[in-house]
Amino acid sequence: MSEIASQDRPTGRQEDIVVAGDAIEPRRRGLGRRAAAVAGLVVLGAGAGVATAAAAGAFQPPGASGSGQAGPPPATATVARQDLSSQTPLNATLGYAASYTVRGQGSGTLTWLPSPGQVIRQGQVLYRVDNGDPVVLLYGPVPAWRSLYEGLTGADVAQLNHDLVALGYASSPDVSALGWDYYSWETVYGVQRLESALGISYPSGSLPLGSVVFEPEALRVASVQASLGSPVGGPVLTASSDRHTVTISLDAAQQSQVKAGDPVTVTLPDGAGTPGVISSVGTVASGSGGSVTIPVYVSLTHPSAAGTLDQAPVTVEITVGAVRDALVVPVAALLAQPAGGYAVEVVAAGGARHLVPVTVGIFDDADGLVQVSGALTPGQHVVVPAT
Numbered sequence: 001m002s003e004i005a006s007q008d009r010p011t012g013r014q015e016d017i018v019v020a021g022d023a024i025e026p027r028r029r030g031l032g033r034r035a036a037a038v039a040g041l042v043v044l045g046a047g048a049g050v051a052t053a054a055a056a057g058a059f060q061p062p063g064a065s066g067s068g069q070a071g072p073p074p075a076t077a078t079v080a081r082q083d084l085s086s087q088t089p090l091n092a093t094l095g096y097a098a099s100y101t102v103r104g105q106g107s108g109t110l111t112w113l114p115s116p117g118q119v120i121r122q123g124q125v126l127y128r129v130d131n132g133d134p135v136v137l138l139y140g141p142v143p144a145w146r147s148l149y150e151g152l153t154g155a156d157v158a159q160l161n162h163d164l165v166a167l168g169y170a171s172s173p174d175v176s177a178l179g180w181d182y183y184s185w186e187t188v189y190g191v192q193r194l195e196s197a198l199g200i201s202y203p204s205g206s207l208p209l210g211s212v213v214f215e216p217e218a219l220r221v222a223s224v225q226a227s228l229g230s231p232v233g234g235p236v237l238t239a240s241s242d243r244h245t246v247t248i249s250l251d252a253a254q255q256s257q258v259k260a261g262d263p264v265t266v267t268l269p270d271g272a273g274t275p276g277v278i279s280s281v282g283t284v285a286s287g288s289g290g291s292v293t294i295p296v297y298v299s300l301t302h303p304s305a306a307g308t309l310d311q312a313p314v315t316v317e318i319t320v321g322a323v324r325d326a327l328v329v330p331v332a333a334l335l336a337q338p339a340g341g342y343a344v345e346v347v348a349a350g351g352a353r354h355l356v357p358v359t360v361g362i363f364d365d366a367d368g369l370v371q372v373s374g375a376l377t378p379g380q381h382v383v384v385p386a387t
Contacts, residue, residue: 076347076381077330084328084371086321086362087265092248092298094268094312096220096240102126104232105144106210108133113228114221117308119242121218123167125198129232133211134198138163140214149206152183159214160207164190169197218242244306246276246298248316252285255294257320264298265317274305276316321362326371331363333382334370344372345383353383 104110108129120126125134140159148160158181164170170190178184188205195203210232219239226236246266250258262278282295298316300306334342335355343355361371376382 073351074345074347074353074383075386077333077384078378079327079329079376079380079382080378081325081327084323084326084362084364084369085319086364087317087366088320089267090248090250090316090318092246092266092314092316094244094246094266094306094314095310096222097243097245097297098217098241099222100215100219100239100241101225101235102213102215102219102237102239104129104135104210104226104234104236106208106232108210108232110226110228110230110232110236113224113226114237116221116223118221119218120221120239122163123194123197126213126219127236129210132199134200135210136194136198136212137219138212138214139166139216141216142214144209144212144214147207147209148183148212150183150185150188153179153181155181156214157181157183157187160212161187161190164194167194169193215239244300244303244309245279246300246314246316248296248298249293250281250296252292252294255281258296258318262319264319266298266300267315267317268305269309269312269314272305275301277301278318323362323371326361327373327376327378328364328369329358329372329376329382330384331368331370332384334358334360342372344374344376346376347381347383 104127106129110127110129111132112125112128114120114127120137122137122139124137126137127135129135138160140156140163142156142159144156146156148157160183161170161175161180164187165172165175170186170193174186175184175190178186191207192203192205195205218241220242222238222240224237226232226234258278258281260278260280264276264278265273266276267273276298279297279299282297285292285294287293329344333344335345337343337357341357342360343357345353346356347353356375358372358374358376361373363370
């Protein structure tokens with residue numbers, strides 16, 4: 001069994017089930033509300049089941065009933081050893097990562113703006129000014145702060161050269177030989193090729209302030225702040241990345257029970273499950289009183305599964321406990337005892353039955369299994385009451 005049980009996996013009675021042993025990663029109970037709920041149901045229902053079974057002579061040897069006729073054999077499951085994991089569901093929100101505000105620089109009048117939801121990538125036009133002059137998106141952490149032309153050096157020039165090489169407008173060996181942070185003749189040539197691709201009739205090979213916007217990644221337009229005909233200065237649009245992320249507001253007391261790299265299962269609004277992994281766990285708590293939370297971020301293993309969903313409610317199944325080679329039985333086999341604790345009813349050779357006290361460990365709600373310890377051995381059969 002994988003450490004994350006898919007929510008698409010069917011549950012229910014298992015006529016022949018393999019089970020497993022010792023806990024190796026207890027990370028237990030802080031998030032185990034579902035497991036506690038399962039155990040509560042066992043307590044409520046199992047005591048009555050024991051009394052009913054005793055009254056019906058279920059614990060007597062075969063053929064010892066008052067009528068002298070043996071009843072039909074009970075449904076059983078096989079005790080076995082296997083890896084087991086326990087999950088708990090958490091409410092979360094599926095949206096897009098990061099947030100950016102694009103500000104116009106230089107002079108001019110806005111004559112074209114993108115639409116909300118549009119994704120703009122490296123080398124593409126963000127907006128246009130005056131007679132359709134393009135303002136292009138390039139990648140880099142240093143914002144545009146000056147005009148760029150031949151002879152300059154600096155970090156902004158270095159990221160420009162990397163952009164030109166990535167877009168195929170400049171040669172990496174030539175740029176490297178002249179210096180990545182130097183605006184060389186190779187940079188001029190690359191900028192001219194970029195300008196030509198953007199439809200500029202007379203490419204100059206230099207970049208006036210306001211002709212490019214540097215951001216770390218592709219932008220997905222969230223909202224347009226400016227309007228056509230307005231001056232270019234000031235906020236033009238807000239954007240996110242085009243990367244989906246799932247955000248969980250986790251109880252701060254449970255922070256130690258999750259970590260980056262933990263696998264999860266995300267249930268989308270249409271009920272489909274898709275795998276993911278915790279990408280980061282926040283360290284700054286928000287809220288007050290009994291509702292202090294930290295943000296936990298999940299990356300989807302298959303981003304296309306989310307389509308274009310934004311700010312959509314989802315459920316995340318997080319693994320809160322795992323054991324290897326655990327001894328397991330179906331949860332339905334547990335019988336609550338009047339004096340406390342649990343037992344299972346073992347069917348011996350020849351049909352004789354007897355109760356064996358057990359101590360429960362973690363619950364696997366997806367497959368309806370529970371870790372147990374006690375005088376049981378793999379291969380024995382335990383009664384699973386009919387439903």
